[in-house]
Amino acid sequence: MRKARFLIAFLLVLADGVGVEAHADIKVGNIPNQDFGTWDPASGSVSMTSDFCVVSVLGKVQSSTIVTPYAARVGNRDAVPFEMFALGPLSDVISLTVTHVDLVTMTPEVLTPDVYTAQTKTGALNNCPSGLNARVRTDINVMDLTSTPSGNYRARLRFTALGGDGSQTGSKNYQADIVIPELVQISDMDPVNLGTFDGVSNLIGVDGLCVYRNQAAGAYTIEGTGDGAGNAFEIASAGDVLPYQVEYDDGTGFVTLTAGAPPANHINADTTAPDCGGGTTADLRVTVLATDMVSAPPGTYTGTLTLTVAPI
């Protein structure tokens, strides 16, 4: 038995020694992890790349001087799709696009999970003496980020190169991480044009708003400020001012917002779509009292109401 093992080993060494080039070898170098950090909504879609070396040669990795093309494949070690998974109890995911770039020809190719490309990628000699020859790029579309609950997300990926006659493979694992911060958005703001005072009635305007919160409870705070003195809710015309009242309803009933008061807690934000699916989650009501308007000089009174929403 020991003789048989020795004979096989000898034959393999002999084959290398006489340069039997039909043998191919593949070695994938370390692939740097892709840490996106904490996503900033202002940055929109995000992308990270990792450059590395794919040795694909005829003969042995250590000694060959003949490169041979390889096929590339990336798989998700946790599921078939290219997705980041929330760390912890959440089951939310973020879709990814993974692209292989042949750095020699600068040819990108979007990958399908667990599916090899054609065997056309440019291989390299051992240790990539001419420079790294492969890149994996991970793209995350902003649309997939804006609607994702806050939390830490990770994709555990595995790159595999296939070379030679299609039986030699080499692989390396890498991972991509991103943090989705606590986010909120107020939208669907419209001008509150209350019209013309008839001399008798209060003027009241209601505007539906969309408040989005990337957290399941949908909780947030809101603070209202006007542009009058001390942030008072006031509209003005040529130096004359009129006070107005602001009320806010998150679906649980109107409550008065007091200018400059500490932010008040609210609920029922949309937790799935920043645009609330085209709907609204809250109502803003602005009232100017007739008793104030009768004592005001004629004019067009305008002002700006600012609503500041924050996550809790």
Added chain:
Amino acid sequence: MRSFTGNIVKAGFVLGAFCFVGVAQAATSDGALGDPSIGTADVQVIIDDLVQVTNLNGIDFGTYGGTLDLTGTDEMCIYRNGTGAYDIQLDSANPGVPGNEFRMISGANFITYQLKFDDDNDASDGTVFLSGDSLVNQAGHASATDCGSVDNAEIEVFITEATLQGSVAGSYLDTVTLTVSPF
């Protein structure tokens, strides 16, 4: 003895004039996705020139006793937003032709009377009007449509004894229309 009744009914008007052009608004904006998110909305109200005359009452002289002049007054509230300044025009429903005197009528008969107006509570020293006359830049209440429950203008109707004694018996009536507009 001839007897008659004089009666004046007055009408007031609320007038509004659209004098203002809409102001361009550009501050309304949605908040960005973030922490925090800040949205803004323009708020606008238009207040036109407004006037109102209220608290008008009829002046009923009752039955003439046969002697003496007759004098009747009525106080009213005139509101004008802003400056308080208004114009006023007084019209008789039965003006004299061609003199435009104020007249009460009873069938084909009439009694000519004098009408005064003043933008305070004493019209005895006010301005004498013929029907259709107007007065500009009068002082109204600028902050309360009810003038704070204190009237601020008055009309006075005066009929001379001679006119009354020379009239045909009957019930005489005129309607005075007060047209108030922003100065």
